[in-house]
Amino acid sequence: MNKARITRVGAVAAATALAVGGLTACSTGGDSGGDGKVTITWWHNATSDPLKGLWEDVATEFEADHPNVTVKVEGYQNEELQRTLIPNALRSGSGVDLFQAWGGGEIKDQVAAGYVMDISDSAADTIDAVGPVVSGWQVDGKTYGLPFQYGIEGFWYNKDLFAQAGIDAPPTTLDELNEDVTKLKDAGIVPIAVGAGDKWPAAHYWYNFALKSCSPDVLKKAQSQLDFSDPCFIKAGDLLQEFIATNPFQDGFLATSAQQGAGSSAGMLATGKAAMELMGHWDPGVMGGILKDDTGQADATPPSFLGWFNFPGIPGTDGDPTAALGGGDGFACATWAPKECVELLEYIDSESVQSRFGEIGAGIPVLPAAASSITDPNLQQVLAGLQSASYVQLWLDTSYGATVGGAMNDGIVALFGGQGSPEDIVKAMQDAAATL
């Protein structure tokens, strides 16, 4: 029964707040007494190895270098951390010092509420070393967090199925992509799997059409001012509508999940039931996990037939054909955190830690000097795409924040479901922006 659901949600929130308050009592971060001893509470979203182990090692090493610092490092489930734990801790003004920061609209809201430490000066060297991807963690020209990984998305495709359909090279323009879709269908192969049941995987098609139809300046303005008046945003919807009309996706895509089990879009690509999936750099890892569960073999690896190409460009539009859409994970220090928090943040982005991050194959390190540490061939392909991109845009939903992002994603999914129009998507975004 769902009796008292509302109150239960409230109760859980209250209980969490109490628990968080309780934590604080014994772990007051910030500057403590005269002995100079400080504790840094660090919350991240790595709940399994190898990344969880790496963060624990980093904490231990940092403590060894800074005898006055104790680092309490804790990994939490991602949504729980993002939606409940961090907002509650920030609101209570204590309990966490160094926390996972996803960038974009979210950190903008946290900064506006005065919770996040400005590290523009204190971490200036590291900010320079990391380069342009820091922009997702910047608000009004000041830096409030540092990413430790940044990857881009593109089509992961099955080289064997492409060969079977007589395609010799991945497409570089939208027309070529459409031709390949036709060839795959003629060969009896599902061209593209999309996990529209999770909404965002479908929404990413519109993001890419917008990325390849709008000029970088328009996109930057949209991000900073939530101004979506440029006609290229409607154009993106028109292009998407035309693309959906060619029927490139699997049956029942509206209810398909992206990452759960062999029936998900990642599962379909991994098991050869679809030829392509538009997804981030983490997709091979997800596919490896699904194959592990599916075959029961603990040493199952991502399929060897995988290739990668960026979303093709659209000639005749303002969009930059090499532009890439991506996102990353970072950390930020709370305003009340001890100054050592920034040192720990810089240590996480040091070459030593970043190289180890690349070696364990957890993702793509942000430090260019650590790029050579990537040994995973799939990640190497994504890295090549990232390096050849002249403009990198943060995921649009992250970039515009949860409120506008949610309205945008719902509007796009409706278009996938044959409802609404390209104009409706833009209107929903503008309406949502008006409620902020």
Add this chain to the structure above:
Amino acid sequence: MSTSTITAGSAVHAADPVRPRPRKRRFDVKSVAMIWGFAAPALVVYVTFVIVPVVLAAVYSFFNWNGLGPLDRFIGIDNYVRALTDPTFLKAIGNNLAIVVLSLLIQGPVAIGVALLLNRPLRGRTLIRTLIFVPYVLSEVVAALAFKLILQPNGPFDAFLESIGLGGLKQLWLADQNVVFWTLFFVLSWKYLGFAILLMLAGLQGVPDELFEAASIDGASWWQIQRHITIPLLGPTIRIWAFLSMIGSLQLFDMVWVLTGGGPVNATVTMATYMMQYGFQRSQLGFGSAVAVILFLISLVFALLYQRHVLRRDFEGAVGRGA
């Protein structure tokens, strides 16, 4: 239980309105201390985790608040206006009401029928009762995930249909916007029918055998006995079940969230999933709170009206009169 004696006592007095209530004003320190001693811990927990959050939600609902920073943007009833003019939220209310009505019209009669059948001497009755109750015992999330896998395109359910020669009935059970609501209702019925049947069976145990004997001596057929004796005497149970079913349908969340997430394209959105979507996923806590308050008020009005007009006679101990 002391409460039942009090209720019974006041019912007796209510039947005799002229006589003033006897006043027992003896101040008994010991019993007062005992009452508070036992009630206080529960009361503190209840107030902290139920009353305070409800009041806080009501306060938040008048603010434009994203969950961060101070509550300083009072916007009056704008959140309520926005919710009640949003077609998606109106659709959510419609879906909830449809599930309330369908549950009452379909689950109720089926549950009564099965309970009547199972109440007769039957080989393997205990086993059948257990099997019927199993879905209710299953965690809602587990059940929803299982159905999500079973109902995926060309999944086990479609394979089953094909194997019995009904392949033509195959649907995109969870992906077709015109089918998914009925799929959801079927899964809900599968899940909650066992509970309804169990309640009805328990109610049937309370019907005295003597009535059946007397009726059959008078020459009543099985159907007449069910129609004129069993079902009227089952009245209180049916009314309580209907109450639980309505409140459960109005606050429906877990099953929908896991099975469809309210989709595709809001085809199965409910008030609770809408609240979750806006309150948490879109971090509009003020607006989400307004939705929560609306959901609370709708449930409250339903509950009060139902108690006032339907359950009242049960509370007055009218079981005998109902027959």
